[in-house]
Amino acid sequence: MRPQDALLEELKQRACEGVELNAARLGALSRSIWSRPELAYEEHHAHDALTRFFGSGELPGAAWAVRPRYKLGTAFRADWGTAGPQGPPAPLRIAFLCEYDALPGIGHACGHNLIAEVGAAAALGLKAALESLPQPAPSAVQVAVLGTPAEEQGGGKIDLINAGAFDDLDVVFMAHPSQENAAYLPDVAEHDVTVKYYGKASHAAAYPWEGVNALDAAVLAYNNLSVLRQQMKPTWRVHGVIKNGGVKPNIIPSYTELEFYLRAPSMRDLSVLTEKVENCFKAAALATGCRVEIKGGENDYYNVLPNKSLEKAYKENGKKLGIEFISEDSILNGLSGSTDFGNVTFVVPGIHPYFYIGSDALNHTEQYTEAAGSQNAQFYALRTAKALAMTALDVIFKPDLLEQVREDFRQVKLKEEGQLNPAEPGKESGVDTGACASR
Structure with missing residues (x-):
């Protein structure tokens, strides 16, 4: 084994030891966040717990x-950062992301307390490894932990992108709880839409002809979408609810409101799907004489771009720790969700693996809430953090890998934006997706 390879393996061991050294603190941090679930943009306890964790002596x-x-x-x-040689190159900036918002009514049913723990643990492991170096690294390294609120609703990472929080980062890492281990799952693009119909109230028995029924418009819109499904691609998803259907049966409803999520494997497909769905909403208004207001969410979630080089390195490190990854067939033949980490992958190279937490419960259920807060989940969360820290060390100490990660990012982004090998007319972009546990 070459001396540099032996040094890297030694550093990976130090990273794993650094995670284990802080296991009790990390478990307490996760439990604190889990026990006080907070919704998007309201995660004050989680924010304070994490800043105290990193700010304590x-x-x-x-x-x-x-x-x-x-x-x-x-x-x-x-x-936190290491010193390097004077002058160029600029420091390599590695970031680990933490999520910590919960779901309404059922708490941390997506395990974001574990995401926060994994991000913190991986950062501590990487820091421990770099501090153990007998001499300065070939170049300076800056390690950042970025707390990203509001993944379940609103898209906090998108807000942070727009505010410039990712501008100085080179590679980003995070991991999400699931029912299996996967270095990559193709999370899809998502557009949220709220639809409001305005009609005219009237007595439903005495003179219904004087009314304009907004509930009829809502029902027609729902049925229009059901008809549209015959012409939807297998990888497209449209799902929603009627949030307001009227007040009383004897009053012609003058106002109704619907909320829908639209998903597709790519932003190109999503724009096509959005136009078709909005036409369904408009047709319902025309048929009933109602006025319609269609409002999209503030932030669209982009699909997660793969980075084959990072994924390969993560899998190699994970296997050394005993992680068993699902097959490529399982990824290609399953379903997926959406995450604002997708937007991150359009601005900086990154990886968003999924990890098993010792339970077969499904995300967004009460059973998964219980599993995410269990002691059993700790082993799997910390093992994942070790694999992330080890992969970050590969990026730091293997210049060829870093260059390949950057090239993968450039090529995949160009292809996604239609500048390289654009999709043929009528040919579906993207791929079918794997089992997923995000939003």
């Missing part, structure tokens, strides 16, 4: 520089 080694309320009220950033 109890962690080993040099202190972290912590910035609370970083560009958003419940976001934060913690930084």
